[in-house]
Amino acid sequence: MFNLPQALKRLVIGRAMRSEELGGTLLPKRLALPIFASDPLSSVAYATQEILLVLTVGGTAFLYLTPWIALGVVVLMAVVVMSYRQVVHAYPSGGGSYEVVSTNLGDRAGLVVAASLLVDYVMTVAVSVASGVDNIISAFDGLAGYRVPLALGFVALLTAMNLRGVRESGTAFAVPTYLFIGGIVLMVGTGLIRLAFGDGPQASSAAYGIVPEDGRDTLAGLGLLLLGLRAFASGCTALTGVEAISNGVPAFRRPKSRNAATTLAVMGLAAVVMFSGITALALTSDVHYVDDACQLTGLPTDCADYVQPTVVAQLAAAVFGGYHSVLFYGIQAVTALVLVLAANTAFNGFPLLASILAQHRYLPAQLHSRGDRLAFSNGILALAVVAGGLLWLYDANVTSLIHLYILGVFTSFTLSQIGMVRHWNGVLRRGPDSAARAAARRSRVINAVGAVTTALVLVIVLITKFTQGAWLAVVAAILLWLMMRGIRRHYDAVAVELAVTDPQAESARPSRVHGIVLVSRLHKATLRALGYAEAFHPDALEAVTVAVEEDAVADLRAQWLEFDVRIPLKVLDSPYREITKPVVAYVRECRRTSPRDAVAVFIPEYVVGHWWEQLLHNQSALWLKSRLLFTPGVMVISVPWQLTSSGRAYRPSRRAPGSVRRGEPVLHGDHGRIGPPENS
Template structure:
């Protein structure tokens, strides 16, 4: 039944030879890898207005020069990541660039930041999408967290079905969203240029504003930079592209940058011109669409596609997180399970972990987008800064032909990204301080995992200088409770191993019970020694362990191997397990960590 449900949700297993068919075309890649960046125009401009609103609506004209600053940074980042794509065509993005040029710790800071960022990508995107949905249908506000969790589960299942299939499904909402915003911006600009928008709705550019300060402007700029999250995703996911992967990735990146610049500029300009103020119950895009079209079909089309892309923007995290995890796992900084492909050739462990952690975040923050965005944005700009700095070091070290313009681009990107990080720390410290705790802890965890893998490799390495001492033979210990076919099956198997000695051990709670078992055993199987242990405290594991300790001490001196064979019957139906005690499981779990004891289970399958 479980297998049938899995096949229904995920689909048939794919052969390894079908991996090439799972690669993405430019159109599908633009949809699946750019959805995070494109969707951020639905809340990036709003974050600027939220900061300026603390001074008053007259300050909204500052959103225009702030938006120009954000566009300058966008251009620098797009050109920089285009260079990274060709310099590191195997993917890995900021992690690989930082590791190769700035050292392992810098790479781990970038990698750790991005792992957290992709978790936040899912949480923020789905929360923002839920906000858009509840703006159109206010009655759903009380169910926001449950709705967000449902969407995370849905996107997780889609990605488990494979990247090509999820891209095919998700491409339509992304392109519908782009079309919807072009309609919104086009209609809004038409109204502006035909004089249908009253001038009194907004303050003129350059109007003096009481209370405005450099601190507030920097805070607004840092908030607006949240619209650039997701720009790096394409450079992390180059292996997902059809060949020639670097060329296709670079073209997709340029297309994404162009669309992002147009949509972001249009939303900021119209929000200023229409004098739209941020509202906790309704998003800026919703107010803008209602102001231009009213609550008609086009309004609901815009809100519907906005909600869809905000929710599906989480897919960028699902595309990039597993590939980044693979790079970290190959370098032995996170568990090796992240390198394993699932039935549909995707890195399913990474997908499942991402979905689980995102749900935890949504529940912990109660789906409040504005509380997640600052952490989300600074988690992006730390890798941005490290990646650009790493490229500067690369150009200085290698000095390839035409390296000077590339150096200038990366230097500009590094400088602005660093300034944004500092702005977040200075202006939003109360919201972003957790990253100063979590990031060092993540790096420490990376190093502990890496040390474990190195220790394991050292201990498993075969060395001619340390010849192994041959084992003379086995002493087999079989825990028994009574005389049954299960015990008989285990004894027969033990005899087939040519053991030097077989000892059956029974832990009894009652002297009379102990005596009866000894008498029955003597008649049933006198060739095998039975040792009975009395347990006054009704413990099976403790007396058995003490006996094994005694035998092990003698066996080690003579270079014999102790083997514990645990008889266990297996019920025909899985639920029958709960009807029986789990003595064999307790014994096995306790003995698995014994250094010189081999533990094996001898199953006896019941027929009914």
């Protein structure tokens, strides 16, 4: 029978893949780069913009700080990339920062990293998609009113692509990523060449003045320092996603560690070149970008109606001849596309980390299993739901979302580098040969510098962004940490409770088995349940019905006698017309009467083919099961009857087992209360 949901599933994610096909999904470096590094590569599209956004609160007075802040970001990028190259060589199993910290600093510190990264992966999806939508609106400002639907649509598209599998998503995302790198390099190169020949491009916003916020244009001393640190913290968004490669080492082709380290180096070099070029071009072309458009003076329209083009959009228009040139639209297209696809870094990092945490019993076990396409489908769907909720809650606004960002990244950066220093200390204590000791010392220095640097940045980010919304990310990470600890305690408690301590006692059979078949009417489904229960040969067997309507009970008794059913029928009174309570009370009374006995309750159920039919059947059975399962010593057994709509109805060639002719005895036995029929 045609299954529409299954057909739609196959259309979206493709055919199911066998477990042994997992090796065919491993990635070469050319595909691993767009999959795992699209986030840090695309972050350069808004990192410079975020620096300018902070500095222009004082008008144009503090834009001279931009080159120094950008230099600090570049140095930090180099340090972090070199540090994580040590991680992929030392821990190639794919745990990344979580594995490093858990191994060297303990499980609790490892969970801090895990919680921080999970929160940051969610923010990566939200910020990347929102920024991509911003670039689309910069080219087509008529879409400004559809910001949230566009963002949610892109999340749904990314989810579908990733459910198809890592390799397929990499193939789809590789071309836009490489086009983005080429487009930015072309734009920066063209702009700097024009500048060298005295024809430097001028941004459209260069003609607008900036009104500083009250008192911000006279900042000095500590105030100026804090402003510069805040701008630096915002520029550090360029580093988000660097750790994803260390989490995804198992997805690389062999030699895994070397390929991952090479990909990290290429990613770092490309990101530094693009970020430096965009920043230099933004300064020389006098880009003015503010938090509130009403800070700008000389606008051609009312500030409330003015939509600021992004920094990249302004540069592309200045370099390539205006907002309607072909190359402008090309740059905007690939920038918007790669920003949306940058969320793919999180769609690979989040499910991998969640799978490892589930394997360690810190998250639900379902997150560890792979789906039809050998991707961690449950993790992908969980990420999509949470990120989509954030985009909807914050109206897909980059400025609002960015304050929740990067805190988790630098928490994991700092703790992982401290963990790596301890790792190299352990290596040196084990006394390797002189060459290995020299390499270990060199690596320890790199990681020590990384630890100190990222710790300073973490403090800066915490101070400058905490009151602007970063506290929400802190609270989310703390709640996630507590939840994971609770999940682990639950799994540990269950393992202890289920552990076998006395095999003989714990495998002992019950003294007797009391079988109960729940009956409402005497039809084929009931007769099958009675026959199935009898096949178990319980020590006692009875049918039980509830007297909700006296006429229905009378008809049932009459049929019972007419068909000569030899299994005793017990009728439970129900003055308040309830079904569940009388049955549960009777079953519990059976247990109290004979505590060493087991009670087996057989429930006939219909199997239907349509969801709406399920609403018409089995509701009483479902509620009964949910109550009986909490009663110790009671086994609940469903006996299905497939209706024709299920497509699997039983169609006997002559006569179905259990069908009844009038006057024919049925379902008789030779044990317990079940005696032979009088005429046998």
